[in-house]
Amino acid sequence: xxxxxxxxxxxxxxxxxxxxxxxxxxxxxxxxxxxxxxxxxxxxxxxxxxxxxxxxxxxxxxxxxxxxxxxxxxxxxxxxxxxxxxxxxxxxxxxxxxxxxxxxxxxxxxxxxxxxxxxxxxxxxxxxxxxxxxxxxxxxxxxxxxxxxxxxxxxxxxxxxxxxxxxxxxxxxxxxxxxxxxxxxxxxxxxxxxxxxxxxxxxxxxxxxxxxxxxxxxxxxxxxxxxxxxxxxxxxxxxxxxxxxxxxxxxxxxxxxxxxxxxxxxxxxxxxxxxxxxxxxxxxxxxxxxxxxxxxxxxxxxxxxxxxxxxxxxxxxxxxxxxxxxxxxxxxxxxxxxxxxxx
Amino acid sequence: xxxxxxxxxxxxxxxxxxxxxxxxxxxxxxxxxxxxxxxxxxxxxxxxxxxxxxxxxxxxxxxxxxxxxxxxxxxxxxxxxxxxxxxxxxxxxxxxxxxxxxxxxxxxxxxxxxxxxxxxxxxxxxxxxxxxxxxxxxxxxxxxxxxxxxxxxxxxxxxxxxxxxxxxxxxxxxxxxxxxxxxxxxxxxxxxxxxxxxxxxxxxxxxxxxxxxxxxxxxxxxxxxxxxxxxxxxxxxxxxxxxxxxxxxxxxxxxxxxxxxxxxxxxxxxxxxxxxxxxxxxxxxxxxxxxxxxxxxxxxxxxxxxxxxxxxxxxxxxxxxxxxxxxxxxxx
Amino acid sequence: xxxxxxxxxxxxxxxxxxxxxxxxxxxxxxxxxxxxxxxxxxxxxxxxxxxxxxxxxxxxxxxxxxxxxxxxxxxxxxxxxxxxxxxxxxxxxxxxxxxxxxxxxxxxxxxxxxxxxxxxxxxxxxxxxxxxxxxxxxxxxxxxxxxxxxxxxxxxxxxxxxxxxxxxxxxxxxxxxxxxxxxxxxxxxxxxxxxxxxxxxxxxxxxxxxxxxxxxxxxxxxxxxxxxxxxxxxxxxxxxxxxxxxxxxxxx
Numbered sequence: 001x002x003x004x005x006x007x008x009x010x011x012x013x014x015x016x017x018x019x020x021x022x023x024x025x026x027x028x029x030x031x032x033x034x035x036x037x038x039x040x041x042x043x044x045x046x047x048x049x050x051x052x053x054x055x056x057x058x059x060x061x062x063x064x065x066x067x068x069x070x071x072x073x074x075x076x077x078x079x080x081x082x083x084x085x086x087x088x089x090x091x092x093x094x095x096x097x098x099x100x101x102x103x104x105x106x107x108x109x110x111x112x113x114x115x116x117x118x119x120x121x122x123x124x125x126x127x128x129x130x131x132x133x134x135x136x137x138x139x140x141x142x143x144x145x146x147x148x149x150x151x152x153x154x155x156x157x158x159x160x161x162x163x164x165x166x167x168x169x170x171x172x173x174x175x176x177x178x179x180x181x182x183x184x185x186x187x188x189x190x191x192x193x194x195x196x197x198x199x200x201x202x203x204x205x206x207x208x209x210x211x212x213x214x215x216x217x218x219x220x221x222x223x224x225x226x227x228x229x230x231x232x233x234x235x236x237x238x239x240x241x242x243x244x245x246x247x248x249x250x251x252x253x254x255x256x257x258x259x260x261x262x263x264x265x266x267x268x269x270x271x272x273x274x275x276x277x278x279x280x281x282x283x284x285x286x287x288x289x290x291x292x293x294x295x296x297x298x299x300x301x302x303x304x305x306x307x308x309x310x311x312x313x314x315x316x317x318x319x320x321x322x323x324x325x326x327x328x329x330x331x332x333x334x335x336x337x338x339x340x341x342x343x
Numbered sequence: 344x345x346x347x348x349x350x351x352x353x354x355x356x357x358x359x360x361x362x363x364x365x366x367x368x369x370x371x372x373x374x375x376x377x378x379x380x381x382x383x384x385x386x387x388x389x390x391x392x393x394x395x396x397x398x399x400x401x402x403x404x405x406x407x408x409x410x411x412x413x414x415x416x417x418x419x420x421x422x423x424x425x426x427x428x429x430x431x432x433x434x435x436x437x438x439x440x441x442x443x444x445x446x447x448x449x450x451x452x453x454x455x456x457x458x459x460x461x462x463x464x465x466x467x468x469x470x471x472x473x474x475x476x477x478x479x480x481x482x483x484x485x486x487x488x489x490x491x492x493x494x495x496x497x498x499x500x501x502x503x504x505x506x507x508x509x510x511x512x513x514x515x516x517x518x519x520x521x522x523x524x525x526x527x528x529x530x531x532x533x534x535x536x537x538x539x540x541x542x543x544x545x546x547x548x549x550x551x552x553x554x555x556x557x558x559x560x561x562x563x564x565x566x567x568x569x570x571x572x573x574x575x576x577x578x579x580x581x582x583x584x585x586x587x588x589x590x591x592x593x594x595x596x597x598x599x600x601x602x603x604x605x606x607x608x609x610x611x612x613x614x615x616x617x618x619x620x621x622x623x624x625x626x627x628x629x630x631x632x633x634x635x636x637x638x639x640x641x642x643x644x645x646x647x648x649x650x651x652x653x654x655x656x657x658x659x660x661x662x663x664x665x666x667x668x669x670x671x672x673x674x675x
Numbered sequence: 676x677x678x679x680x681x682x683x684x685x686x687x688x689x690x691x692x693x694x695x696x697x698x699x700x701x702x703x704x705x706x707x708x709x710x711x712x713x714x715x716x717x718x719x720x721x722x723x724x725x726x727x728x729x730x731x732x733x734x735x736x737x738x739x740x741x742x743x744x745x746x747x748x749x750x751x752x753x754x755x756x757x758x759x760x761x762x763x764x765x766x767x768x769x770x771x772x773x774x775x776x777x778x779x780x781x782x783x784x785x786x787x788x789x790x791x792x793x794x795x796x797x798x799x800x801x802x803x804x805x806x807x808x809x810x811x812x813x814x815x816x817x818x819x820x821x822x823x824x825x826x827x828x829x830x831x832x833x834x835x836x837x838x839x840x841x842x843x844x845x846x847x848x849x850x851x852x853x854x855x856x857x858x859x860x861x862x863x864x865x866x867x868x869x870x871x872x873x874x875x876x877x878x879x880x881x882x883x884x885x886x887x888x889x890x891x892x893x894x895x896x897x898x899x900x901x902x903x904x905x906x907x908x909x910x911x912x913x914x915x916x917x918x919x920x921x922x923x924x925x926x927x
Contacts, residue, residue, distance in 0.1 A: 037564070042563065147416055150417050151416065154388075155388030155417075156390045156604075156605070166587050166588055197795050198783050199794060201772075205772055208769035208772055213769065215761065215763055216755075216782075217751070246551050247584055250550070275769065293560075297557065297564065300543075
């Protein structure tokens with residue numbers, strides 16, 4: 001049982017604020033990379049970072065909703081692959097039939113959203129009706145989606161779509177491309193929904209105590225279905241983004257995307273146990289991840305070190321959560337996990 | 344009522360997931376006196392093997408042979424290949440084409456088949472002890488890397504005494520094809536073009552978007568970049584997209600590997616300076632020819648060449664349309 | 676016996692789970708402004724009866740009547756809408772949400788106009804009203820926008836009961852509300868029950884803590900092995916006779 005909390009001082013609350021720490025980390029990274037290679041501080045590099053960030057933030061935000069609801073979605077990466085290649089097939093066929101480029105791209109976008117809805121619905125049925133735990137349910141769709149993407153394409157990239165696709169991924173708005181602007185807009189809407197809308201409230205409530213949510217009359221299964229469909233649709237949009245970036249649908253696109261998404265959420269200060277977390281943290285978490293990628297290349301560190309840096313960031317994020325949840329008294333979840341058998 | 348409906352829905356979901364997941368083993372049709380040859384390859388997802396399958400299917404049709412084509416859908420690993428190879432042997436094919444993912448781990452399969460009277464041909468990679476194996480047919484990746492170096496040097500108008508910055512996009516630090524291509528490239532550069540400096544390397548894990556990120560950052564980091572060697576198809580796609588998006592197509596030399604139908608047209612449009620193409624279809628054709636000769640005990644069986652290296656070819660703007668068509672991998 | 680009208684009634688209710696008979700022919704009347712104590716040993720059928728009363732389970736046999744009308748609860752939500760609130764043991768609140776978000780959980784107030792139609796919340800109104808409603812039933816929570824996880828165990832339980840009492844229009848079922856509470860905190864909870872009674876609600880109070888039952892109830896119903904073995908005014912029991920009835924040492 002926790003004792004009543006003493007009103008924290010302003011500075012302490014600032015440092016207890018994960019977003020503030022994340023901003024500090026981000027600024028420190030930018031400063032460090034710029035110090036080692038001044039070229040880093042340029043529109044071109046920020047453009048590269050935001051181009052990487054755009055699809056990652058989509059799946060990370062979807063993953064954020066799922067994790068806050070108390071679940072996990074391992075299928076986001078393979079949903080990128082399957083939506084990307086199915087959409088590439090349809091756009092190739094439309095192009096071959098001389099359908100206009102804008103119409104083709106629009107239908108390609110709809111295809112990605114449709115695949116997202118399909119995968120999300122399968123996840124939702126497995127979780128809410130078949131009562132399979134989210135980890136296993138989405139592991140199934142993850143494997144199935146990735147397998148399907150390879151079976152359908154035979155491993156090849158699918159091209160011959162609308163020629164103007166590649167021009168859409170050029171940054172026109174400072175460092176942001178047109179699809180990037182749309183993604184910022186989508187994330188902003190979801191941010192407002194998470195904080196101010198009933199949809200966000202129910203997501204937090206179910207993750208916090210699904211029994212209480214059910215007892216309060218919330219249709220928990222229906223809400224969870226929406227959350228998983230949202231996550232998959234965002235992954236489908238990321239699949240479309242990768243198509244625009246590369247002009248091809250690749251069956252390997254999105255590989256490891258689920259881990260990137262989960263890493264962004266965790267670095268953003270969201271507990272995997274659910275019920276809590278800030279979407280702005282996830283947005284910053286994704287930005288930190290993609291900044292590391294570009295930064296390491298710019299300062300001549302082999303990009304494989306990225307995994308090590310990301311691992312350290314995750315560890316630090318979890319330690320901060322640990323500290324915040326206990327005020328430094330050392331009785332948080334890790335401590336409890338370590339001492340569980342001794343009690 | 345409600346529970347019945349739920350049940351139906353969940354069964355539907357499971358069935359849908361299962362139908363997505365199932366990649367079953369095909370069973371060969373044992374038509375009377377028709378030869379069945381099994382191919383156990385690396386990873387089905389690799390277009391290299393897809394192109395090999397096209398060659399195998401064509402030759403099988405020509406020779407009236409049935410093909411059993413098996414391999415892991417995506418993972419190039421002995422751990423996944425061994426059980427598949429065992430299952431295939433249980434089908435008792437008359438001949439086996441083995442593309443071993445590991446020289447030691449797959450030796451047992453190789454020897455087990457031969458002991459059971461099934462002749463074996465190794466393609467692309469080989470097991471450690473080839474003494475009882477009918478033949479080993481491979482492409483020359485090191486030679487392909489050297490050809491890529493020549494193509495870049497030509498495209499940038501290499502002159503002794505000047506320095507040029509070049510980057511290499513790889514997929515994996517350990518895959519033998521990547522290693523051989525890079526070694527061939529590096530050796531040729533050191534020997535013939537000392538002015539070319541390989542300033543950066545990165546790995547894409549076969550994800551084109553990652554390759555794209557790498558190239559985008561290189562283009563920012565090295566404003567005077569002269570050339571890019573994209574060591575496989577995923578790196579080629581990532582680099583081509585980055586050059587096109589930044590308006591640098593044709594201004595920076597880009598040499599790719601593997602003649603996928605999506606990239607071959609980019610030679611004509613100037614995005615790719617050149618593509619190094621392998622000929623997996625020819626490897627498969629030769630493998631089938633060797634096995635059929637051994638199985639039918641024809642005269643040709645006596646003149647089988649034990650080690651065959653099929654050279655890589657360089658496709659450029661100068662390549663004839665007929666040759667481009669010939670070397671372009673057939674894909675879905 | 677209380678003279679208020681019969682509010683909530685189960686008639687001849689039985690419930691079996693497969694071959695296990697959890698309740699046999701249970702009949703129970705709850706009047707307006709009455710507090711019933713429901714007691715019994717573990718496995719006596721208390722939880723099953725609570726589930727039937729709260730709409731979580733449907734009886735295998737027998738009927739449930741609210742205000743003299745036969746009702747069939749397909750879910751706890753049905754019962755909730757009809758005015759029957761249940762406070763479950765230890766799991767009534769979402770700890771990460773604020774006090775007011777918990778009070779309004781599932782019954783959110785929306786903004787005016789289009790935003791409200793799109794599901795946007797009137798959080799300030801909810802904060803204010805939650806505070807007022809809790810105060811009305813005698814619960815003072817310092818800030819209703821504070822997260823429940825920052826409250827003490829007693830405060831949490833008070834909020835949970837306060838929420839149930841402030842929403843209940845007819846019946847309130849409290850499953851072990853004083854469990855794990857200190858004497859002072861338990862006293863506050865019992866005071867809230869008195870408040871609910873004053874407001875004319877029917878209260879069903881389930882507890883193992885017999886002194887609390889004797890202190891706050893008007894009538895005590897004792898369950899044993901799925902049957903009601905005693906149903907009498909609280910004044911007819913003392914601690915010893917109640918314990919005897921529960922364990923079966925005293926036949927009543």
